[in-house]
Amino acid sequence: MLRLPKFSYHRPASGAEAVRIVAAHGGEARYVAGGTDLYPNMKRRVQRPGHVVALSRCQDLRGMRGEARSGVTIGAMTTLSAIEHDPRLRAEYPGFVHAASVVSTPLLRNMGTIGGNLLLDTRCNYYDQSHEWRESIDFCKKCDGSTCWVAPSSPRCWAVQSSDTVPLLCAIDASVTLLGADGERRVPLRALYRDDGIDFVQKRHEELLTALHLPATNGWRASYRKLRRRGSFDFPVLGVGACLSMDGDRVAELDVRIGGAGSWPIPAQKTVEMLRGAVLRFDDAASDELIRAAAQEAYKPTRAMDNTDLDAHWRKKMAPVFVARAIRDCLPGAPPRRDVLG
Amino acid sequence: MGADAAGSGAPIERPEGRYLHGVPDADLKVVGKPWRKIDARARVTGQTRFADDLFAPRMAYCKLLRSTQAHARIVRIDASAAEAMEGVYAVLLGKDLPITFGILPVSQDEHTLCIDKVRFVGDPVAAVAAVDEDTAWEACRKIVVEYEALPLVTDVFTAAATDPEAPHEHRIHDYGRLGNFHRQENLEFGDLAQGFGESDLVREDFFFFEGNTHLPMEEHATLATFDPDGKLCVQSSTQTPHYLHRALAKVLAEHVPAHKIRVIACPNGGGFGGKSDPFSHEIAVAMLSIRTGRPVKVTLTREEVFYTHRGRHPVLMRSRIGVSRSGRIKALDFETHLDGGAYGSYGTASTFYTGALQCVTYHVENYWFRGARYFTNKAPCGPKRGHGTPQPRFALEVQMDKLAVELGLDPVRIRKDNLVPANSLTANWMRVGTMALGRCIDQVVAGSGFLDRWQKLPHGKGVGLACSSYLSGAGLPIYWNAMPHSGVQLKLDRSGLVTVFCGSTDIGQGSNSILAYVVGEVLGLDPQDLRIVTSDTDLTPVDLGSYSSRVTLMTGNAALQAAERARDLIAPHVADKLGVPRNRIGFAKGRVFDVSDPDQGMPFADAVQLAESKLGTIGTTGSYRPPKSPARYKGGGVGPSANYSFTAAVVEVDVDPETGIYTVPRIFVAHDIGRSINPCLVMGQVEGSVYMGLGEAMMEEMSYRSDRFGVHKIPSMLDYKSPTTMEMPELITWLVGDPDPNGPFGAKEAGQGPLLPIMPAVANAVFDAVGVRVDEVPITPEKVFEGIERARKGKEPRVGPTKTPHVDWPEARKVRTPWQGGTGLEVEREQEELAAARANGGASRERRGD
Numbered sequence A: 001m002l003r004l005p006k007f008s009y010h011r012p013a014s015g016a017e018a019v020r021i022v023a024a025h026g027g028e029a030r031y032v033a034g035g036t037d038l039y040p041n042m043k044r045r046v047q048r049p050g051h052v053v054a055l056s057r058c059q060d061l062r063g064m065r066g067e068a069r070s071g072v073t074i075g076a077m078t079t080l081s082a083i084e085h086d087p088r089l090r091a092e093y094p095g096f097v098h099a100a101s102v103v104s105t106p107l108l109r110n111m112g113t114i115g116g117n118l119l120l121d122t123r124c125n126y127y128d129q130s131h132e133w134r135e136s137i138d139f140c141k142k143c144d145g146s147t148c149w150v151a152p153s154s155p156r157c158w159a160v161q162s163s164d165t166v167p168l169l170c171a172i173d174a175s176v177t178l179l180g181a182d183g184e185r186r187v188p189l190r191a192l193y194r195d196d197g198i199d200f201v202q203k204r205h206e207e208l209l210t211a212l213h214l215p216a217t218n219g220w221r222a223s224y225r226k227l228r229r230r231g232s233f234d235f236p237v238l239g240v241g242a243c244l245s246m247d248g249d250r251v252a253e254l255d256v257r258i259g260g261a262g263s264w265p266i267p268a269q270k271t272v273e274m275l276r277g278a279v280l281r282f283d284d285a286a287s288d289e290l291i292r293a294a295a296q297e298a299y300k301p302t303r304a305m306d307n308t309d310l311d312a313h314w315r316k317k318m319a320p321v322f323v324a325r326a327i328r329d330c331l332p333g334a335p336p337r338r339d340v341l342g
Numbered sequence B: 001m002g003a004d005a006a007g008s009g010a011p012i013e014r015p016e017g018r019y020l021h022g023v024p025d026a027d028l029k030v031v032g033k034p035w036r037k038i039d040a041r042a043r044v045t046g047q048t049r050f051a052d053d054l055f056a057p058r059m060a061y062c063k064l065l066r067s068t069q070a071h072a073r074i075v076r077i078d079a080s081a082a083e084a085m086e087g088v089y090a091v092l093l094g095k096d097l098p099i100t101f102g103i104l105p106v107s108q109d110e111h112t113l114c115i116d117k118v119r120f121v122g123d124p125v126a127a128v129a130a131v132d133e134d135t136a137w138e139a140c141r142k143i144v145v146e147y148e149a150l151p152l153v154t155d156v157f158t159a160a161a162t163d164p165e166a167p168h169e170h171r172i173h174d175y176g177r178l179g180n181f182h183r184q185e186n187l188e189f190g191d192l193a194q195g196f197g198e199s200d201l202v203r204e205d206f207f208f209f210e211g212n213t214h215l216p217m218e219e220h221a222t223l224a225t226f227d228p229d230g231k232l233c234v235q236s237s238t239q240t241p242h243y244l245h246r247a248l249a250k251v252l253a254e255h256v257p258a259h260k261i262r263v264i265a266c267p268n269g270g271g272f273g274g275k276s277d278p279f280s281h282e283i284a285v286a287m288l289s290i291r292t293g294r295p296v297k298v299t300l301t302r303e304e305v306f307y308t309h310r311g312r313h314p315v316l317m318r319s320r321i322g323v324s325r326s327g328r329i330k331a332l333d334f335e336t337h338l339d340g341g342a343y344g345s346y347g348t349a350s351t352f353y354t355g356a357l358q359c360v361t362y363h364v365e366n367y368w369f370r371g372a373r374y375f376t377n378k379a380p381c382g383p384k385r386g387h388g389t390p391q392p393r394f395a396l397e398v399q400m401d402k403l404a405v406e407l408g409l410d411p412v413r414i415r416k417d418n419l420v421p422a423n424s425l426t427a428n429w430m431r432v433g434t435m436a437l438g439r440c441i442d443q444v445v446a447g448s449g450f451l452d453r454w455q456k457l458p459h460g461k462g463v464g465l466a467c468s469s470y471l472s473g474a475g476l477p478i479y480w481n482a483m484p485h486s487g488v489q490l491k492l493d494r495s496g497l498v499t500v501f502c503g504s505t506d507i508g509q510g511s512n513s514i515l516a517y518v519v520g521e522v523l524g525l526d527p528q529d530l531r532i533v534t535s536d537t538d539l540t541p542v543d544l545g546s547y548s549s550r551v552t553l554m555t556g557n558a559a560l561q562a563a564e565r566a567r568d569l570i571a572p573h574v575a576d577k578l579g580v581p582r583n584r585i586g587f588a589k590g591r592v593f594d595v596s597d598p599d600q601g602m603p604f605a606d607a608v609q610l611a612e613s614k615l616g617t618i619g620t621t622g623s624y625r626p627p628k629s630p631a632r633y634k635g636g637g638v639g640p641s642a643n644y645s646f647t648a649a650v651v652e653v654d655v656d657p658e659t660g661i662y663t664v665p666r667i668f669v670a671h672d673i674g675r676s677i678n679p680c681l682v683m684g685q686v687e688g689s690v691y692m693g694l695g696e697a698m699m700e701e702m703s704y705r706s707d708r709f710g711v712h713k714i715p716s717m718l719d720y721k722s723p724t725t726m727e728m729p730e731l732i733t734w735l736v737g738d739p740d741p742n743g744p745f746g747a748k749e750a751g752q753g754p755l756l757p758i759m760p761a762v763a764n765a766v767f768d769a770v771g772v773r774v775d776e777v778p779i780t781p782e783k784v785f786e787g788i789e790r791a792r793k794g795k796e797p798r799v800g801p802t803k804t805p806h807v808d809w810p811e812a813r814k815v816r817t818p819w820q821g822g823t824g825l826e827v828e829r830e831q832e833e834l835a836a837a838r839a840n841g842g843a844s845r846e847r848r849g850d
């Protein structure tokens, strides 16, 4: 078994205290929620905090408030299992619940929190490797090295946005509260992420994510389509979140985000533009054709690279298919999602 | 009785005595019943002590430093900083253990730690013993190794193209054939030209079977203890304690003699062939214990298990087959190219296995096999469940499917028409005894409604059929010797306890339980009441190990002999006491009694006491050696077996034509087991095999970054994809067959054969569903999608290889088939033998092994 490096462990009782500790230690400290991302990264020596600040005792980061009509607030320490099994969320935010329920395995969802899922490190199979393995490739730009092996001539890192909930939450325009040394701010998720494999979140290091805010459910429907090898365990290697509101038969608003195929949830801008105002019906050949044509535009912005499971070219070709399916899922009359693949 | 009564005598080659295969089920009390495994409770309650669960006072922890280079010369190693670290007890380097080892006598090509060159990323270079794992790990980081890169070889084409005249360092090893060829074999049975000449249809197809690994849940671990009296004890997660014992004795010859080395195989948390070589880490901890005088333990990380590997060889194949209009196989010209990785391991045997069993299922009139194994700078390949036979089986079964379509036959018909008859010899001199493949096919075809669905399902849905065969134990041991392959000793205690001693190793398959069932049946005892002592080279007679599906058949036969002898020791004394004829004595329900009047008798313990008072201490032995094989040509040592199992499977697939993603809703499988000693354990083996085969079919692959340092791309359990319970289909299993005369109570193997038909059946089902031929394993969604796209563009809807490397094959060893009047020898040696016989005035036949 890989062993953890040595570190000091802190267990503050509130979010504010946690922020103080991290602020005091700067880059040397990191929060840990469920630890399902942080600890593996520490074992591989890609993250090496000397101070680990556990959020498990912070009661203020737990619980759910609000209601569907005005929006629901979920504490950052809420586990993915709790979300998956919450009857109200299941009834009112089925798309979000589905995205949370296809994260990894039941065991990991019991430990993993929504806060950790939103701040999950980007992934790359040159980076998610042991120290010894990375030594064999002389390390890479994201950690300890200077070259990006995925695109050696590129100045940036292409590690992949790999959270299942992020594309969907961006599509529905959810937001989060960040607590920093000098107070709280609320940030829309669409503005939180950056297209960079290393510097992928726009927040200060000590800022603590305290809560997720789901918008009011006023008629929109959302869906998440996940591409992965197996029906369990696997990170998305393509994850499409879509949110649609209709005005009668016409598309009033649409947002589509492509995850797992770039360093951030990529907006499928062209697709959205082509369908705005279009007449769409479920199980209708003309609508399907329209959707397919628009979804084809998602091919280009999809940045599938050779650093995840499954062939990069095929993943890129799958983006339009998955985008079309996610949009179709949101049409009035579409059956609720149950499948775990695709 | 006589010598037999003393419990000694020659090893048996087939069961004898009371419990022949013909004994009716109704007469059996234990055999054929779903008894609990004798160690099941400990396993499921987490109390079984695996190697990593062992702790000893003053124990040191070992870590290995492994090569970061795929192919390089070691210019300098400086371990002084590591040695100087607080908490470090000893550092071992290659030069400390200069003697080579390897599982096969013909490839003693491994050093415990590399001395002057490294051959793959992960090759062990140094070993540290320290106060704890963290210190050992830190110390490894302080060892400075300077490498000088050598040319990288990561595929068979590059390996084949290695210029034989090139400087020495282009070669990965300086033995084997020229360049980076490890082996080149060329065997010809019958008259190929005539066979192809008589064929109405000849097809040539290329196939590729990607390498994959065993993925046992338990990572390898070893604890070595060198005691103050100069004795070494090595407890390890190994499937082959006897072979490990031999390797330790060889490498440590200067430090400790063979008879002072004790190897104990711990219960294995899965092996599948991945724990059947002697390994560097096992020898390193032994030496570190000798150095430090402390017990030293090593537990590999999952990543290290990927480097230890010895898994499925990637095999590139070309198969040219000639058939009559009605589908009869006239000639088969089969070529395999095995990407062996960095060391020999079992590779010589693996090479022969890629040609050994093609003719065991379908009658092939003329057969030509050529196989080459190459050295490459990747983790060494070796035996994985099915050892060398799943790859050609995949090719053959897909090719049969193609032939059926091309000839307008159905896949059932073409197979059934070609079945090898029971009790016959194949073109390559394999002796097939009982053979129920036809019944297996009938069962899965009827059970799945195959013929009503094949070519009739809606686009996207399909069914595929495939068959296989596997051996119940290799006919020859790994090193040439005439001794038994398996030995059993029984000790009978006055309490009525029977202790069974046997060198076999339980890797989860239930081999300890098999000993208890066999002895329990013969002596009329409850198997749960016996004491089973296994896999300890100090205490138990040799059994060669848990590989080649040999354990039930061989230990079962040895146990049967030992138990029958114990019965023969006891029965006369009970008969005398009861005053009845000896042949009326029965053993059942813990009693020994008069079968005509069962109330007349005594408890088993009393019977033992009675016999002990007459004879002294009661103990017996039994031993087994497989029957001699008629395949006497060089290379004929791989493939023969006491009997063969057969399997047929039907797989259903559901393909999404828009993506190529497919699922497998149901699998139907029928296995010819002869007679099950425990049907529940057989079912477990069959279903586990199907699961493992499905992983190979759908996703498993050892992939390397050939363009980037030759590193293994994904050495972790998350990224190396193996199916989860979500992928496991509904599985419908049947056990069929009649008891086989060579197996204990008629048993055949169960652990490997049922894996084989799954990969080709998936490929055939995908073809049925969407008309795409994926002539490659794994059959991934990308490949299915590529095939669909090719069809859309009007190209041949096939994905797979189109060529094999060029090889200058050595001249063929020609062997006449049984129906040509051959003798099982090469034509050349037939003549020599004839001449010698004439000179001697009589024929002398010697069995030869390879």
Ligand SMILES: Cc1cc2nc3c(=O)[nH]c(=O)nc-3n(C[C@H](O)[C@H](O)[C@H](O)COP(=O)(O)OP(=O)(O)OC[C@H]3O[C@@H](n4cnc5c(N)ncnc54)[C@H](O)[C@@H]3O)c2cc1C
Binding pocket: A030, A031, A032, A033, A034, A035, A036, A037, A038, A039, A040, A055, A076, A077, A080, A102, A103, A104, A105, A108, A111, A112, A113, A114, A115, A116, A117, A118, A119, A120, A121, A162, A163, A164, A165, A207, A208, A209, A210, A233, A234, A235, A236, B718
């Ligand atoms: C085998 C395996 C498979 C996985 N599969 C998936 C998958 O399919 N889909 C998927 O989305 N994820 C997957 N994951 C990743 C992970 O399990 C989940 O994303 C999980 O939700 C992470 O939450 P956590 O609480 O465990 O995070 P942690 O590991 O505790 O934290 C993750 C990161 O977020 C930071 N952090 C955590 N909470 C806060 C906070 N409140 N404020 C500020 N920073 C914070 C931590 O410092 C750390 O950098 C997988 C992980 C493993 C090991």
Ligand code: SF4
Binding pocket: A123, A124, A125, A126, A127, A140, A141, A142, A143, A147, A148, A149, A150, A151, A156, A157, A158, A159, A197, A307
């Ligand atoms: S994308 Fe490049 S820099 Fe980023 S983690 Fe992968 S190899 Fe390293």
